[in-house]
Amino acid sequence: xxxxxxxxxxxxxxxxxxxxxxxxxxxxxxxxxxxxxxxxxxxxxxxxxxxxxxxxxxxxxxxxxxxxxxxxxxxxxxxxxxxxxxxxxxxxxxxxxxxxxxxxxxxxxxxxxxxxxxxxxxxxxxxxxxxxxxxxxxxxxxxxxxxxxxxxxxxxxxxxxxxxxxxxxxxxxxxxxxxxxxxxxxxxxxxxxxxxxxxxx
Amino acid sequence: xxxxxxxxxxxxxxxxxxxxxxxxxxxxxxxxxxxxxxxxxxxxxxxxxxxxxxxxxxxxxxxxxxxxxxxxxxxxxxxxxxxxxxxxxxxxxxxxxxxxxxxxxxxxxxxxxxxxxxxxxxxxxxxxxxxxxxxxxxxxxxxxxxxxxxxxxxxxxxxxxxxxxxxxxxxxxxxxxxxxx
Numbered sequence: 001x002x003x004x005x006x007x008x009x010x011x012x013x014x015x016x017x018x019x020x021x022x023x024x025x026x027x028x029x030x031x032x033x034x035x036x037x038x039x040x041x042x043x044x045x046x047x048x049x050x051x052x053x054x055x056x057x058x059x060x061x062x063x064x065x066x067x068x069x070x071x072x073x074x075x076x077x078x079x080x081x082x083x084x085x086x087x088x089x090x091x092x093x094x095x096x097x098x099x100x101x102x103x104x105x106x107x108x109x110x111x112x113x114x115x116x117x118x119x120x121x122x123x124x125x126x127x128x129x130x131x132x133x134x135x136x137x138x139x140x141x142x143x144x145x146x147x148x149x150x151x152x153x154x155x156x157x158x159x160x161x162x163x164x165x166x167x168x169x170x171x172x173x174x175x176x177x178x179x180x181x182x183x184x185x186x187x188x189x190x191x192x193x194x195x196x197x198x199x200x201x
Numbered sequence: 202x203x204x205x206x207x208x209x210x211x212x213x214x215x216x217x218x219x220x221x222x223x224x225x226x227x228x229x230x231x232x233x234x235x236x237x238x239x240x241x242x243x244x245x246x247x248x249x250x251x252x253x254x255x256x257x258x259x260x261x262x263x264x265x266x267x268x269x270x271x272x273x274x275x276x277x278x279x280x281x282x283x284x285x286x287x288x289x290x291x292x293x294x295x296x297x298x299x300x301x302x303x304x305x306x307x308x309x310x311x312x313x314x315x316x317x318x319x320x321x322x323x324x325x326x327x328x329x330x331x332x333x334x335x336x337x338x339x340x341x342x343x344x345x346x347x348x349x350x351x352x353x354x355x356x357x358x359x360x361x362x363x364x365x366x367x368x369x370x371x372x373x374x375x376x377x378x379x380x381x382x
Contacts, residue, residue: 059284059310078291078303099305102301167356
């Protein structure tokens with residue numbers, strides 16, 4: 001099956017092979033640029049996420065795609081659906097904000113967060129806004145997320161990846177299937193790579 | 202042009218472009234609806250008890266219990282792209298130290314138009330507590346009923362249906378000590 005492809009490559013020369021590889025690399029690079037550019041525009045490290053758990057049913061099921069933004073100039077309000085990551089846990093969680101407490105800069109927020117750090121918190125880019133302490137809960141859960149916080153009493157803005165703005169159903173199920181069946185991931189990547197290298201147009 | 206590979210390529214490209222156009226049309230078509238339902242929120246009583254809930258840091262803190270009465274009709278918000286409406290009643294107050302607080306005390310999910318007429322006399326589902334663990338210097342709180350429309354495809358929208366303008370004072374804690382689980 002590959003003999004005629006190999007003959008064609010030998011005829012066209014080494015330069016052609018290099019050109020194919022360059023095309024492949026530029027496709028990958030432009031994909032990465034689009035992803036990172038979207039992350040900068042939305043101010044979120046991961047602007048498109050897939051719902052992994054069923055704790056927001058019946059609104060979001062496993063496999064739905066969510067579009068996030070993380071506006072640094074806006075405070076989070078109750079009712080916002082946020083995606084957050086607890087330091088120490090790798091899985092981002094999609095839940096709804098139940099309580100917000102806006103603490104003005106004049107009060108040291110560490111009084112309420114049991115934080116052990118001795119250094120003053122950096123002002124950074126959110127020096128215009130008050131600090132916030134948030135509590136979240138999944139719609140399908142009976143109680144709030146205190147047990148998921150791994151010792152924290154409140155969430156702060158730095159834990160939040162973004163706020164959900166838009167929604168596409170079912171599209172993300174491919175990534176869940178690839179996580180559950182890693183052979184599928186390798187097969188798909190291998191097949192795509194092979195196709196990209198062999199295509200002559 | 203006539204190989205199986207080319208055929209599959211063309212049909213799948215056409216399928217995905219049509220699908221994306223359809224989803225975009227559904228999402229954009231719901232921008233036409235600008236219904237803003239009005240409702241009514243009234244608070245019957247607010248009581249504060251000092252208690253110890255083992256859910257949060259085991260310390261004695263004030264917990265407020267609110268009895269309220271809500272009437273609202275959300276039927277105009279339902280269209281072909283509405284999957285569910287999430288209603289929530291929240292208490293808002295600013296403490297004397299300058300901390301602004303907003304806490305959801307009751308919520309409900311409406312999935313069908315038939316359930317959209319809401320008439321609830323109830324009390325808070327969730328604990329209402331303060332950062333400083335007591336409501337001694339708490340100012341009057343205002344209560345607002347808000348909603349979040351979740352579509353089948355597209356952007357999430359938020360709105361406010363009712364607000365209790367006559368704010369109720371939060372009374373000082375009563376003596377009975379109740380232990381909550």
